[in-house]
Amino acid sequence: MTSENYYSQGNASFAIHDYSQAICFYTVAIEMNPNDLNLYRCRFISYLKNNQIDNAINDAHHMIQINPQSEIGFICLGISLFTQKQFDQAEDFFVKALKISPQNESAHKYLEKIQRL
Secondary structure, eight states: OOHHHHHHHHHHHHHTTOHHHHHHHHHHHHHHSTTOHHHHHHHHHHHHHTTOHHHHHHHHHHHHHHOTTOHHHHHHHHHHHHHTTOHHHHHHHHHHHHHHOTTOHHHHHHHHHHHHO
16 A cells, blocks of 8 residues: 555544544655655544544644744644643744744734633
């Protein structure tokens, strides 16, 4: 099977809320295609849904290492920290994401949530 097959199976598992199985499929896909930000993003979301925040944070760091010019890793790291109520740190990563992609709606949305706290 290819990375795309495992990715598709991960998506199917995610769709039925079987996040543990989705994580397994995404992990195999990542092993086959270790520089694919989308695979990490999908596994990151599955980790969040499965309340595995430390693993989500690790995936966010991997995304930043793979492509520090992409806002995706910074947003994911910000979301992880927001989930842990580390709002000051989360804010820093959303600001970094907006420096890369000034119109990013997710980063703006989370910054607004932080400012309302």
